[in-house]
Amino acid sequence: MASITLKDVAKVYPGGGGTRAVDNFNLEIADREFVVIVGPSGCGKSSTMRMIAGLEDITEGKAYIGDTLVNNVPPKNRNIAMVFQSYALYPHMSVYKNMAFAMKMRHVKKAEIDVRVRETAEMLGITHLLGRKPRALSGGESQRVALGRAMVRNPEVFLLDEPLSNLDAKLRTDMRAEIVKLHKKLETTFIYVTHDQTEAMTMGDRIVLMNHGRIVQVDSPKDIYDYPVNVFAAGFIGSPRMNFADCEIIERGGEYFAKLGEGGEHLISLTGVNASRPELAALTGRRVTFGIRPEHLGVTAEMDDTESRFGGGTADIVEALGAETNIYVDFPGGLRFIVREFNDKPVARGQRISVDIQPGKIHIFDTETGEAVTGRRRHGAPPATEKAAPPAVKTGDAPTDISSGNDTELADQIAAGVADAIAEADGGDDA
Amino acid sequence: MRESTRAEKLISMCYLLPSFVGVMVFFVAPFAQIIRYALVDNPIANNFVGIENFIKVFENSAFRRAAGNTARFSVMAVPLAVALSLLLAMLLEAQIPGKSKFRTFFLSPMMVPVASIVLIWQVIFDYNGALNGVLASIGVTPFDWMKSDYSHVIIVVLFLWKNLGYNMILFMAALSNIPKALLEAAAVDGASALRRFWQIKFRFLTPTLLFVTILSLINSFKVFREVYLLTGDYPYEDLYLLQHFMNNTFKSLDYQKLSAAAIIMGLFMALIIGILFIVEGRLGKDVEQ
Incomplete structure (x- = not known):
């Protein structure tokens, strides 16, 4: 279990004419929090996640996982697991071997690998797929295997990079709910990158809204909907x-x-x-x-x-x-x-x-x-821009849990927003 | 509907006809003729002799030497050509300064005609050539490189110099086609760079490896051209290759022996390529998109 802290993080790609893909990024993610980074294409959200994973160098600033400065720590030593948009399952290995790979690399004993792979497969309902190769799996099955591969070695942090964008609308809705359930069950820090505001609204404890490489707003889904800090936030969240x-x-x-x-x-x-x-x-x-x-x-x-x-x-x-x-x-x-x-x-x-x-x-x-100009005062929260401190979020306290909220009107609105996005099916809500 | 299908078939056959005729006249017919030559005592008498010609070829010491030299050359040159070009491709894939200059450097031998290349090598390795000149200046006694035990090495280097660039480009294309996410997933999963190479990259490179190996093998048989231009009909015995044998047999109009040797060589290559295909089928089947 681990918190994540990003201090003044910036990413400049060489040859990009000095364009700052991510700039002045300050964020603290609490242990066991589910944070969704959302924004339009090219806003720097994936770069941010890849820097946390160690797949990209951090040009400026510092990244901590727990108390450890990880700027120069290779991905394999960060105890993170990542689910890729393309699933990135090893095509020549069976589902079992895909799930066992990371543990094998860490020299875990065969018997223990077997127990953990089977337990995880059981949890995700993919036991019957263990002998298959990835090309014999459907999109939904591949998605589950990718999740399983990430889960099986109990990482401190889960990084999910647009994991649902290759699924059809129905499956996406199901998997969305499953990932939220999984987060509750695993009690691990989740960072989820998406361009889909419906996923952002329904899944995260907090939303980090990004545009042009910078954080626009960090807030709970409810607050970001009610109190957008600027025209961009107001226009991006909400459908229509x-x-x-x-x-x-x-x-x-x-x-x-x-x-x-x-x-x-x-x-x-x-x-x-x-x-x-x-x-x-x-x-x-x-x-x-x-x-x-x-x-x-x-x-x-x-x-x-x-x-x-x-x-x-x-x-x-x-x-x-x-x-x-x-x-x-x-x-x-x-x-x-x-x-x-x-x-x-x-x-x-x-x-x-x-x-x-x-x-x-x-x-x-x-x-x-x-x-x-409107909105922030009644909300009573500090200006939720780049430097906003994270609320002490406990698992199970998700503000998105609309069924437990008192503000039924708001709950209706968010639920309606979600329903609308689902009705619009594939990508219709991508603002 | 039926009429138009028939018309379409006719038209497509017309399109195919020129190629079909070409393949028949220039490949199938000569091949059939070679098989016929290999099984008769001579092309005029046409008496069937079975495998007698093949036995004669195997008993021929010149053939055995030529086959041995060719095999020795291929066994040295092909793995080196494959491994070095893969290594170069991987080096150039990494972010190194002057990448495009290196690429051009390795590709440049492809642009130079063989005769010019041979001329350069002659200038270097001739008894009165540049290398001996340099060696003489530091007190080493000059000797004939192309008639020494080094001759084989010189031909291998010449072969590598000529072929590395093209192979490298093929490997670079294959490397760039490996899904990046897979390598990243493996990095996150804890695989070291070496593990990532063997577990992911190597698997995805298998089809290209096979292709480059076959190509290099074929090119290694064709190195005769360079050797012939460097040393003529009867080179130093270490450099007497299968095609020297074929060439000389052709000159003496011994068609039966020539045909039998050609068939043996063809079967041998088919065997090697067949084995490579089986290996590729095992390793590459899951990674081909």
Whole structure:
């Protein structure tokens, strides 16, 4: 069992013109924590994992596993196990030999190897595959064998590099749940790299969101969803992604409003947003970015412009997904928002509808810097950027465990987000 | 539908015909003719003599010497060519400075015509050549390199110099095709660099190893060209190769002996290549994509 600490870690690839693939990376991962590193392609997440594994040199900074500085420790001496995207099973060895290989390399006694391989195979339900060669395995079976090979020698740290991306949607959902279960059972530190926000939201105790080689936000899935620190985080987490619009903050009769649309057609009250009056006052008259998640907009009674808090628009595209409906609504002033409706109200294409908004869920971002103005205070956590200290996470305390959470509304939203991503099947949620 | 299939077949046959005729005229027919020659007393009388020609060939001391020399050369040159080119490919695969210059250096002999290469080697190893000149300057008595026990070594070096570059390129391509994740997985699993080589790389290199070995074997039989240009029809007896024997037999119009020798050589090569294929089938079957 081991914690992991990365201090000012940077990766510069030779010949890359000095491009910093990973830069100023500071992170502490607690023992037995499940951390998901997520971000778009090329954001440096895999490089970070490979540096922890020892497969890449650390250009700058220090990496510790437990208390040991591992910058110059070869991979085999780090007591880590890695699951690769391609599974990387040795094609000329049987499943048994694949699983036994690492122990054989460490001169473990044959009898002990046999016991451990069989125990692990039993745990993963792959005993019947032990005699097969990798080419005779299906994708799901290969995945299990790859996990088994990692598990069998009880490593201190598990590194999983996009292990589910080669599986079909159904299998991916199953394996996601299994890996989470496995983490609980093994009580080992897990670091999981993915570009899939659904995996990030559902699996990790904490999410490390990366972009352009840097950490954007480190938070629990719940907090990263509720309190994105900037436009990137807001847009990356959540499916369909958050609606954004340019707006102006104005003050009228002591109350603050966001004025949206080309001609300022929409005046949305900011009463209840997660920002103090001085903060809003400071923004008055400035152009800022208004953000609202599709699930925080809703369809109210038809043609009920006077009652609605957002306004009336025309349903342009209606995507009925069964449990929910995504409605692409064109509003006056050139605004186009996605509304995510969980009620079974039939909305037809081209229909005029009235849309309601949850003011407490409005996000305001500084257009110039992209940083969030709203949200952090109620959250009460320190600014969760690069230097954020990890919370003392205990196994089983996963904030993602939505069934045990008190905030049922939030639980619904996250569950809906997951359901949506699953419904979109393969890669549809890759932001 | 049936009509068009027939028409298609006809068209495809027309496309195949030129190649088919070429193969028949230039390969199959001569081969059949050689088998016929090997089994008759002479091409004009055409009396069937069974394996008498083969026995004669085996009894011929020139053939035995030529076969022995050729075998000795191949046994020395082929493993060296395979091992050294693999070693070079692995060195060049690592991040070393001046990588592309090294590659060009080893490939350059391929660009030079054999006659020019031989000229250079003659300049070096002739009795009045450069090497003896250098040796004389430090007091060593000059001697004829191509008529000494070193002659074999010189030909092996010439062969390696000529062939390493191409083999190396083949190995470099094979090395770059080994899935990186497998080597990384093995590194994480605790395999040392040597273990990673034998357990992973070597397995993936097997098909290329076989190919390079066969290629080198064939080229080792063809080294006659260089030896002939260096030393003529009747070289120092250590350098008298199978093709010298064939060449000289051809010149004396002894077709029966020539054909029998050619068949023996062909069968021998087929045997070696067959064994290599079996080995490759065992080692390489799981790693071929």
